Amino acid sequence: MRFPKEWYQLLASTEQHFPDLKSSQIRGLVLWVYGALLAQSARQSAVIGALSSMANFHALRQYLREFLRDGSEKATPCNTQLEVGLCFAPLLRWLLSLWRGQQLALAVDATAHGTRVVALVVSVLYRGSAIPIAWRIMPANRPGPWIPEILLLLQALGPEVPKSMKVVVMTDRGLWSPRLWKQIRALGWHPLMRVKNNTSFQPLQGCRQPARRLIPGPGYAWLGSGTAFSHPNKRRRFGTLVVVWDTDQKEPWIVITDLSPEAVGVCWYGLRFWIELGFRALKGVGWQWQHTRRIDPQRVARYWLVLAVATLWTTAYGTRAEDADYAGVPPERLRCPRPCPGLLRTRKNSVMKRGISCLTRQMLRGRLWRQLWLQPEPWPTPHPRLQIIYHKPVPSPQNVKCLPQ
Numbered sequence: 001m002r003f004p005k006e007w008y009q010l011l012a013s014t015e016q017h018f019p020d021l022k023s024s025q026i027r028g029l030v031l032w033v034y035g036a037l038l039a040q041s042a043r044q045s046a047v048i049g050a051l052s053s054m055a056n057f058h059a060l061r062q063y064l065r066e067f068l069r070d071g072s073e074k075a076t077p078c079n080t081q082l083e084v085g086l087c088f089a090p091l092l093r094w095l096l097s098l099w100r101g102q103q104l105a106l107a108v109d110a111t112a113h114g115t116r117v118v119a120l121v122v123s124v125l126y127r128g129s130a131i132p133i134a135w136r137i138m139p140a141n142r143p144g145p146w147i148p149e150i151l152l153l154l155q156a157l158g159p160e161v162p163k164s165m166k167v168v169v170m171t172d173r174g175l176w177s178p179r180l181w182k183q184i185r186a187l188g189w190h191p192l193m194r195v196k197n198n199t200s201f202q203p204l205q206g207c208r209q210p211a212r213r214l215i216p217g218p219g220y221a222w223l224g225s226g227t228a229f230s231h232p233n234k235r236r237r238f239g240t241l242v243v244v245w246d247t248d249q250k251e252p253w254i255v256i257t258d259l260s261p262e263a264v265g266v267c268w269y270g271l272r273f274w275i276e277l278g279f280r281a282l283k284g285v286g287w288q289w290q291h292t293r294r295i296d297p298q299r300v301a302r303y304w305l306v307l308a309v310a311t312l313w314t315t316a317y318g319t320r321a322e323d324a325d326y327a328g329v330p331p332e333r334l335r336c337p338r339p340c341p342g343l344l345r346t347r348k349n350s351v352m353k354r355g356i357s358c359l360t361r362q363m364l365r366g367r368l369w370r371q372l373w374l375q376p377e378p379w380p381t382p383h384p385r386l387q388i389i390y391h392k393p394v395p396s397p398q399n400v401k402c403l404p405q
Helices: 005-017 023-039 044-050 057-068 084-098 147-160 178-186 268-285 297-327 351-365
Strands: 103-113 117-126 129-139 166-171 190-194 200-203 220-228 237-245 253-257 387-390
Touching: 005 023, 005 084, 023 044, 023 057, 023 297, 023 351, 044 057, 057 297, 084 129, 084 147, 084 297, 103 147, 103 268, 117 147, 117 268, 117 297, 129 147, 129 268, 129 297, 147 178, 166 268, 178 190, 190 268, 268 297, 268 351, 297 351
Parallel strands: 103 166, 166 190, 220 387
Antiparallel strands: 103 117, 117 129, 190 253, 200 220, 220 237, 237 253
16 A cells, blocks of 8 residues: 555554554554545545545455454454553543643543444543543443443543542433442542432531422522432432532533532533533544444444544644634644633534544645644633522521421
8 A cells, every 4th residue: 555644644643652552553543544534534435435546445445344353353363453442541641642731521421323332431521522532332222230331441541640630520310320439539530420300418517408409490509518318328428519500401400529619610510511512523523433334342442443543633633723713823833732711602613623624634735733732621610690509507406407308
């Protein structure tokens, strides 16, 4: 195969960040990523079409398939295949080498591909989207626990994050688990976990009651320390409860964390919805994952490595393009990050979509940018119309009885 200059630039960068992968695995990964970037789609047919000038159809298809197969399934059977789990830590190190900040927001969620497979994903939340850094692919519609798999993903990532960095891990209601709570805290991170609306909570020196009764209605937020749940002591959880019901929400968010009421942001949990936008970017907006016909979990997991690396590249390019807009200069002239002005609420194009456009243009020119970075936006602050109530523990008179739940 004949490769252009920019292909070798991608190859050199990938080799630097995945030093433990074999040369054939690196070349297969870069070929997939390069073709996906050119085609603006990770569908195999689209990748082959974008790379058609390098080799004939059958050679390209075989090379791409070999990257996804187990060693025993290759054209020349062997005992070597790409172990995706060993790539999560290097992928996170790569991301952190570009990171410009001391706060990191992670989200854990699942996304399904029809009735074929489901992906349990840990993603970094960034500028209205998400970058996947660890995942576990499982068959869909089969009973089985998810929490043990998520714990293994977090354990693989934990040693790579500097202790000085503040990390918040967000989960939705369906992933509440005491084991997950303990694992996040054991890594030195902070859980920010949404719980069900019927959760009960007992504020310090207060009465136990349904958490949603702590606010009078839409337009209010409540923060305070206490004990969540009314189960026996072994299942109760002490922490800070955040109840937020903005006027544009259908129902309140009820979130529990180990941060103090003064240290947690009322609207931080809103960042978690970026992971859903990240899943959308992996599908229709970017790589067309929804069109894949693969059902083998191991092959899909390797395919997700292609999606993750391509997303990291395009997000870094999109960051430079957005920062250049803030600074009022062309992206080619911006060589270092500028201070981010704040949370951009009127973003017309996602940072990933802008990155795809910029990176594709530079690849066609044969000149890739050398200076790249990831500079997160400030975490969201509450709208002035939201009335925030901070719980201040006050001993209740002994003759005052708590209202029934």
